[in-house]
Amino acid sequence: MWINYVKAGLLACVLAPLSVAAQDSADSAEALSPEETITQALAPAVGGASQLGPVRPSVIDGLYSVQIVGGPTLMVTPDGKHAVVGDLLEIAPTGFTQVQDPYLIDARKDFLAGLSDDETINFKPEGETKHVMYVFTDVDCGYCRRLHNHMHQYREKGELKPGYSDLGIEVRYLAYPRAGIGSPSAAKLESAWCADDQQAALDKLKAMQPVDQKTCESAPIARHFVTGGQLGVNATPAIMLPNGELHLGYRPPEDMVGIFAQGE
Structure with a gap:
């Protein structure tokens, strides 16, 4: 899976077969649109066109953007011969800020807005919910467990710090078994979603305690996994905000307050 590669290694893996595929299709490339050319060049490198999101113009003039399902977003030349992977940064007098793909921003907003109340496992603050x-x-x-352990007040390096709940942040969990659908991790997540007390089951699993194995048709594990990969999720925890931003990796509760403030 894509998430098992570091960025440097991933780029090497993508570019080598990409160049070969582009060369093989050079004779017919002139008759194809840039989107078709890029798809034709990338598909053999990533395991098929089904592993690619839509190809569309990027925020950089002359380059096209394509999301690899469960992997990174690539910036690709119109001829499909070269690609760049990595964070896109905006240069400002105050420093650098990461640029997130406008298409994926809108797609994430639509996905989150369409979630039903019973599709996520929610941990709400005891007081007012200020952020979700x-x-x-x-x-x-491991870092998913760390995030869960910081739901409430916790001690770090001798200092008592507020948890997400203490800061008015509601955590709504979606499932992303990194080992894939059909893995033991996926089965554990399904047991939590099918439990009579979902929060208690997830608490136990995060504490590495066993729960009763359950299956149910309503469990959204596969949907979350596939859609997450299409929307840029390739690691856990992955934090998606209602404004469409995606933050990969663990973020301390107090850092999240600052992130929410920037997005307002």
Whole structure:
């Protein structure tokens, strides 16, 4: 899976077969649109066209953007011969800020807006909910457990710090078993979603305790996994915000307050 590669290694893996595929299709490239040319060049490198999101013009003039399902977003030349992977930064007098794909921003907003109340496992603050963050989680992920352990007040390096709940942040979990559908991790997540007390089951799993194995047709594990990969999720925890921003990796509760403030 794409998430098992570091960016440098991933770029090498993509570019080598990409160049070969582009060369093989050079004779017919002139008759194709840039979108078709890029898809034809990339598909053999990533395991088929089904592993690619739509190809569309990027925020950089002359380059096209394509999301690899469960992997990175690539910036690709119109001839499909070269690609760049990595964070896109905006240069400003105050420093650098990461640029997120406008297409994916809108797609994430639509996905989150369409979620039903029973599709996520929610941990609400005891008081007022000031912010909501959606977290793609895997119960066998160390940093996912760390995030869950910081739901309430916690101690770090001798200092008592507020948890997400203490800061008015509601955490809504979505499922993302990194080992894929059909894995033991996916089965554990399904047991949590099918449990009579979902929050208690997830608490136990995050504490590496067993729960009763359950299956149910309503469990959204596969949908969350596939859609997450299409929307840029390739690691856990992955924090998706209602404004469409995606933040990969663990973020401390107090850092999240600052992130929410920037997005307002």
